[in-house]
Amino acid sequence: MPAVSIIIPVYNIGKYLEKCLDSVIAQTFPDIEIIVVNDGSTDNSPEIIARYADKDPRIVVIDKANEGLAYARKSGIEAANGEYIQHLDGDDYLELDAIELVYRKAKEKDADMVVFPFWFDYPDSGKSKRSIEIACTSYTGLEYFSAISFSKAHWAVWSYLHKRSLYANSITFRQELSYGEDVFLTTQLSYYSSRVAVLKSRPLLHYIIRENSITNSRLSEKKAGNILLYPSLVDNFLKNKPEYSSLQKELSAIRIQANNELLSKRWFKDAHKLSKESLAILRQYPDLKPQVKSFYKLFTLYAHNRLLGRLYAQYYIFKKKIK
Numbered sequence: 111m112p113a114v115s116i117i118i119p120v121y122n123i124g125k126y127l128e129k130c131l132d133s134v135i136a137q138t139f140p141d142i143e144i145i146v147v148n149d150g151s152t153d154n155s156p157e158i159i160a161r162y163a164d165k166d167p168r169i170v171v172i173d174k175a176n177e178g179l180a181y182a183r184k185s186g187i188e189a190a191n192g193e194y195i196q197h198l199d200g201d202d203y204l205e206l207d208a209i210e211l212v213y214r215k216a217k218e219k220d221a222d223m224v225v226f227p228f229w230f231d232y233p234d235s236g237k238s239k240r241s242i243e244i245a246c247t248s249y250t251g252l253e254y255f256s257a258i259s260f261s262k263a264h265w266a267v268w269s270y271l272h273k274r275s276l277y278a279n280s281i282t283f284r285q286e287l288s289y290g291e292d293v294f295l296t297t298q299l300s301y302y303s304s305r306v307a308v309l310k311s312r313p314l315l316h317y318i319i320r321e322n323s324i325t326n327s328r329l330s331e332k333k334a335g336n337i338l339l340y341p342s343l344v345d346n347f348l349k350n351k352p353e354y355s356s357l358q359k360e361l362s363a364i365r366i367q368a369n370n371e372l373l374s375k376r377w378f379k380d381a382h383k384l385s386k387e388s389l390a391i392l393r394q395y396p397d398l399k400p401q402v403k404s405f406y407k408l409f410t411l412y413a414h415n416r417l418l419g420r421l422y423a424q425y426y427i428f429k430k431k432i433k
Contacts, residue, residue, distance in 0.1 A: 112168075113141040114209055115192030115274065118200050119182035120146060124154040126201035126318070131162045133203035135169075139210035144169045145186045146200075150176025155200075180291045183267070184283045190274055197268040201318050208314035212271040215309045219248065222303035223272040225263065228315035241269070244308045251303030252353060258296065259360035261367070261401060265292045267299075268315060276302050282347070289333045290340030293364070297344045301351070329375045337372055338380075341365040359398070362391045366401050373405055373412075373423070374432055381419055385412035405431075 116134055120127060134144050146159050146169060156173070163169040172185050183197060194216060196209065208226070216224045230239040244263050246253075257263045279302045287294060300306070329337075341364045348354050348361070369384040388409045392399055402409060408426060412419030426432040 112143040112192045114194045115190035117186030120200040121149040122153045123201045138207045147172045147182045147186045149182040180283045205314045219307040221305045221307035223270045223306045225270040226309040227313045229313045249306040251300045254306040255300040259363045289336040381412045385409040
């Protein structure tokens with residue numbers, strides 16, 4: 111049994127895949143298996159994967175029909191043998207001692223999850239931004255869920271090492287989620303975690319954001335539907351749990367963030383309805399106002415008058431508050 115299984119979903123990212131795989135096979139911590147899930151790629155990704163698998167026996171290749179990111183990760187998890195799992199997108203890459211540092215922390219604290227800092231890299235501009243500085247050094251799973259809900263940590267599933275045994279808790283994957291899948295999966299993993307340790311170190315992963323990336327592109331009907339869906343999936347997961355009534359503020363924060371995300375990506379189709387919903391949430395929880403930041407006035411105008419809201423949205427676009 112390897113100590114860590116690194117799961118890398120791949121779909122048509124041949125241009126960036128070598129840098130990712132190079133960073134993984136060169137890890138200073140060698141006790142890993144590398145599960146590369148080719149999710150029906152039609153570019154040169156399969157050839158690159160085969161070439162790397164030929165020279166490193168730790169690489170396990172899964173070739174499957176395209177079913178999306180959630181099911182690609184699910185396939186990797188089902189094939190994994192490691193005590194811990196680290197997710198990694200195929201166009202991102204790790205610092206060479208990343209796995210060594212997070213695994214050492216996991217064993218030291220007997221942690222179910224180890225959260226670590228990372229870089230947001232913007233290759234088009236050459237800029238980088240560090241991830242949120244997490245306040246505490248340890249949490250219970252629900253405490254960490256609260257921290258993420260209130261924007262004090264990140265949802266990204268690749269931003270933490272976690273025990274493979276957590277998936278024995280009937281973790282659910284939704285194939286249709288191409289946006290928000292991390293929120294749904296992290297909610298479930300956090301809920302079933304007893305100890306979450308925070309590694310205070312330099313950033314250990316480079317998350318690459320390009321103009322044409324899933325998270326940075328304009329919304330389609332499907333993506334907008336995903337953003338509307340994932341808060342409901344989180345709510346439904348927690349609904350029958352004994353802690354549900356005490357997590358209403360967290361669930362409201364997730365909903366208002368989703369509404370904010372839709373407006374920030376120029377999805378004005380449901381703006382009147384969503385703005386009314388957001389303002390109702392803020393009346394109940396006024397201290398969530400920082401969650402909407404500079405979008406508060408836009409919410410207010412859209413809630414009361416669609417035309418005024420649309421005109422103000424154009425002003426936001428001009429000022430590049432909405433991209």
